[in-house]
Amino acid sequence: MTTRSSPRRQAIIHAALDCFAQHGVEATTIDMIRTASGASTGSLYHHFGSKERIAAEVYLDGLRQFRLQQGEYLAQAQTLEEGIRAIVHAHVDWIVENPAWADFIFHRRMVLAEVAAEPVLQGELQSSFAEIAEWMKARTQSGVRLRWPLDAYAALVTGPVHEYARHWLAGRRKTPLADLREFFAEAAIRAVGVAG
Amino acid sequence: MTTRSSPRRQAIIHAALDCFAQHGVEATTIDMIRTASGASTGSLYHHFGSKERIAAEVYLDGLRQFRLQQGEYLAQAQTLEEGIRAIVHAHVDWIVENPAWADFIFHRRMVLAEVAAEPVLQGELQSSFAEIAEWMKARTQSGVRLRWPLDAYAALVTGPVHEYARHWLAGRRKTPLADLREFFAEAAIRAVGVAG
Amino acid sequence: MTTRSSPRRQAIIHAALDCFAQHGVEATTIDMIRTASGASTGSLYHHFGSKERIAAEVYLDGLRQFRLQQGEYLAQAQTLEEGIRAIVHAHVDWIVENPAWADFIFHRRMVLAEVAAEPVLQGELQSSFAEIAEWMKARTQSGVRLRWPLDAYAALVTGPVHEYARHWLAGRRKTPLADLREFFAEAAIRAVGVAG
Amino acid sequence: MTTRSSPRRQAIIHAALDCFAQHGVEATTIDMIRTASGASTGSLYHHFGSKERIAAEVYLDGLRQFRLQQGEYLAQAQTLEEGIRAIVHAHVDWIVENPAWADFIFHRRMVLAEVAAEPVLQGELQSSFAEIAEWMKARTQSGVRLRWPLDAYAALVTGPVHEYARHWLAGRRKTPLADLREFFAEAAIRAVGVAG
DNA sequence: AATGAATGAGCCTTCATTCAT
DNA sequence: GATGAATGAAGGCTCATTCAT
Numbered sequence: 001m002t003t004r005s006s007p008r009r010q011a012i013i014h015a016a017l018d019c020f021a022q023h024g025v026e027a028t029t030i031d032m033i034r035t036a037s038g039a040s041t042g043s044l045y046h047h048f049g050s051k052e053r054i055a056a057e058v059y060l061d062g063l064r065q066f067r068l069q070q071g072e073y074l075a076q077a078q079t080l081e082e083g084i085r086a087i088v089h090a091h092v093d094w095i096v097e098n099p100a101w102a103d104f105i106f107h108r109r110m111v112l113a114e115v116a117a118e119p120v121l122q123g124e125l126q127s128s129f130a131e132i133a134e135w136m137k138a139r140t141q142s143g144v145r146l147r148w149p150l151d152a153y154a155a156l157v158t159g160p161v162h163e164y165a166r167h168w169l170a171g172r173r174k175t176p177l178a179d180l181r182e183f184f185a186e187a188a189i190r191a192v193g194v195a196g
Numbered sequence: 197m198t199t200r201s202s203p204r205r206q207a208i209i210h211a212a213l214d215c216f217a218q219h220g221v222e223a224t225t226i227d228m229i230r231t232a233s234g235a236s237t238g239s240l241y242h243h244f245g246s247k248e249r250i251a252a253e254v255y256l257d258g259l260r261q262f263r264l265q266q267g268e269y270l271a272q273a274q275t276l277e278e279g280i281r282a283i284v285h286a287h288v289d290w291i292v293e294n295p296a297w298a299d300f301i302f303h304r305r306m307v308l309a310e311v312a313a314e315p316v317l318q319g320e321l322q323s324s325f326a327e328i329a330e331w332m333k334a335r336t337q338s339g340v341r342l343r344w345p346l347d348a349y350a351a352l353v354t355g356p357v358h359e360y361a362r363h364w365l366a367g368r369r370k371t372p373l374a375d376l377r378e379f380f381a382e383a384a385i386r387a388v389g390v391a392g
Numbered sequence: 393m394t395t396r397s398s399p400r401r402q403a404i405i406h407a408a409l410d411c412f413a414q415h416g417v418e419a420t421t422i423d424m425i426r427t428a429s430g431a432s433t434g435s436l437y438h439h440f441g442s443k444e445r446i447a448a449e450v451y452l453d454g455l456r457q458f459r460l461q462q463g464e465y466l467a468q469a470q471t472l473e474e475g476i477r478a479i480v481h482a483h484v485d486w487i488v489e490n491p492a493w494a495d496f497i498f499h500r501r502m503v504l505a506e507v508a509a510e511p512v513l514q515g516e517l518q519s520s521f522a523e524i525a526e527w528m529k530a531r532t533q534s535g536v537r538l539r540w541p542l543d544a545y546a547a548l549v550t551g552p553v554h555e556y557a558r559h560w561l562a563g564r565r566k567t568p569l570a571d572l573r574e575f576f577a578e579a580a581i582r583a584v585g586v587a588g
Numbered sequence: 589m590t591t592r593s594s595p596r597r598q599a600i601i602h603a604a605l606d607c608f609a610q611h612g613v614e615a616t617t618i619d620m621i622r623t624a625s626g627a628s629t630g631s632l633y634h635h636f637g638s639k640e641r642i643a644a645e646v647y648l649d650g651l652r653q654f655r656l657q658q659g660e661y662l663a664q665a666q667t668l669e670e671g672i673r674a675i676v677h678a679h680v681d682w683i684v685e686n687p688a689w690a691d692f693i694f695h696r697r698m699v700l701a702e703v704a705a706e707p708v709l710q711g712e713l714q715s716s717f718a719e720i721a722e723w724m725k726a727r728t729q730s731g732v733r734l735r736w737p738l739d740a741y742a743a744l745v746t747g748p749v750h751e752y753a754r755h756w757l758a759g760r761r762k763t764p765l766a767d768l769r770e771f772f773a774e775a776a777i778r779a780v781g782v783a784g
Numbered sequence: 785a786a787t788g789a790a791t792g793a794g795c796c797t798t799c800a801t802t803c804a805t
Numbered sequence: 806g807a808t809g810a811a812t813g814a815a816g817g818c819t820c821a822t823t824c825a826t
């Protein structure tokens with residue numbers, strides 16, 4: 001293991017992401033990453049220690065980026081309606097801008113079962129959800145009580161985008177995800193029932 | 197290859213499903229299926245020809261079952277609102293009753309990339325979508341024009357259920373999916389905006 | 393095992409020969425022979441008992457045919473020179489008329505090591521050589537003593553034809569073997585040095 | 589793939605040759621080569637990539653050696669008669685000195701069908717024939733026209749040696765090939781008909 | 785005689801990982 | 806830090822053969 005941000009490390013992470021996007025995580029071999037990144041086998045292991053750790057770093061890198069962007073979107077929202085719109089927009093925009101990463105982050109999460117159990121990763125994920133939770137708590141009138149867990153409402157907001165994105169990224173949908181940006185935002189607002 | 201429904205075949209398909217649910221498709225080895233099904237390696241290949249084909253059969257079997265059930269639910273719906281509710285209920289109920297299959301069918305589809313290209317499978321999938329499309333066409337007032345592709349609306353209806361189910365099946369959500377049956381149905385109706 | 397000449401048996405032998413010619417003996421699988429012959433696996437084993445035995449029967453069938461033809465050619469020869477010419481002609485003609493068999497009989501013999509050890513086969517082979525040996529003994533003036541074993545002279549007669557045929561059958565020679573019929577006959581006569 | 593002549597590579601090639609000679613190419617398993625060479629499975633594949641490629645390298649190695657030796661023999665020949673004698677001697681001597689390789693090179697060529705199609709190998713073979721062809725062109729009086737293709741004459745020279753060698757290597761001939769060195773040389777000269 | 789499902793040892797190959805240089 | 810040869814467990818699949826029907 002070495003310092004967090006050597007150029008070699010970044011090159012490897014990007015090469016790995018490309019491989020993952022093209023072949024899937026499991027089907028990607030160390031040799032593919034080696035070829036794509038230009039690093040030697042030894043170098044790969046010197047920097048990451050295992051194939052799974054490489055996948056974890058790719059995952060974390062993407063997640064951090066996404067959370068950063070989502071944070072910026074959320075920061076400008078005031079009402080709950082604006083918050084929901086911000087979240088949908090953040091997802092749509094990021095998925096469109098980072099299709100490979102999006103595919104990996106949102107749709108292949110389970111592959112990383114073991115790595116996901118790592119404390120560091122746990123922390124990162126927790127805070128990702130916590131962010132939204134806190135945002136909501138802060139904006140919701142203190143009197144309001146949710147009848148169902150927050151996760152259920154979260155599914156209303158992100159579920160449709162993810163569902164459509166999965167098919168779109170796989171080439172099974174023709175209408176560009178970007179075109180449906182407002183459609184999904186408005187639908188999410190209706191689904192959550194903010195108005196009522 | 198042999199006739200469609202020998203008892204051996206069924207035993208293998210069920211054993212394979214269990215393995216896939218427990219370890220994932222890629223991590224499941226022929227040897228696991230062999231042990232779980234009681235069949236010999238040769239028998240496995242005599243009946244299916246390849247591991248991928250086994251996965252495809254498991255997939256098709258589940259898909260057929262689900263479509264059958266969804267068809268029954270839809271048959272009893274008259275209005276569009278009832279139709280949406282039927283679809284959500286069909287999903288929730290089937291996922292709860294067939295967690296292993298649900299996980300496989302709804303969340304690991306992409307693994308089967310190559311097999312998915314097979315004409316037979318293509319046909320099955322097509323008709324699955326066609327069913328819903330026709331249902332809608334039949335019930336929608338002929339005057340109504342959808343502003344967006346049907347797929348986009350479909351994502352509003354099934355996206356949240358799938359999103360929540362994925363996490364729930366993975367043990368990351370505590371509230372049972374079944375408890376959210378009506379919640380997701382009502383939300384879907386609001387999202388689609390039937391009333392308006 | 394059954395009687396020597398059921399039609400099924402013959403069909404299998406011919407199908408097997410085709411497979412052997414096309415893929416080689418080792419690369420030919422029981423399943424190929426099964427498909428090519430239209431017989432079932434069980435039938436194959438009922439008639440022959442093993443893959444090797446099938447190969448042996450194919451071999452023997454061809455060998456018998458060849459020996460029959462060679463016998464006819466030899467029967468009409470009177471002098472040693474005519475005998476040599478007869479042998480060369482017999483080889484060339486038979487190879488041209490039965491390319492698949494020729495390839496199998498003359499160039500893949502060693503594959504059958506184990507089967508070749510069988511007493512029955514030994515007998516057949518022995519008598520094949522014995523035939524020629526006796527022919528020569530009968531025609532050679534009793535006073536003549538060969539300086540080298542008969543096998544060495546046999547190589548002079550058949551070696552060139554076999555060498556050329558092997559390449560020709562494999563598509564590596566353009567001039568048809570048939571065109572070289574006399575060329576090889578005359579050369580064999582010169583090589584043996586009959587005249588001197 | 590690595591550099592052409594690591595000691596590991598050579599060890600593997602020699603071990604493989606022994607295995608091929610003893611069991612035949614097809615019957616030789618990677619495990620046999622592994623055991624005989626002392627290399628690990630992974631190392632075998634690191635260096636050669638496939639079993640077939642190992643066979644090809646063994647083949648090429650032997651062919652190069654033989655051509656080198658034949659070249660030396662030919663270099664000292666002046667007349668056509670001496671040339672024919674040189675070729676026969678080169679074959680006899682090399683076969684006697686390298687029985688395993690000889691068996692492989694001269695009698696199992698066809699097994700390598702696929703590999704034989706490789707451009708590199710094609711080149712090697714071409715030049716092997718070209719060598720002899722050029723030697724003949726250079727020594728033959730410019731006025732002489734061959735009635736038949738060179739390949740046909742080549743069969744007269746090498747055919748008998750190969751025919752006898754095949755049986756001798758298989759243990760079916762008792763007189764040592766070496767004892768027939770001059771016999772085959774003189775016969776080849778007579779067969780070609782140089783004198784006349 | 786015929787059928788074809790079942791068997792299981794064995795094969796080639798892959799691939800994450802280690803380690804000497 | 807970098808390199809790439811070496812490792813060996815494991816995987817998917819083949820195929821000759823058996824056997825119940």
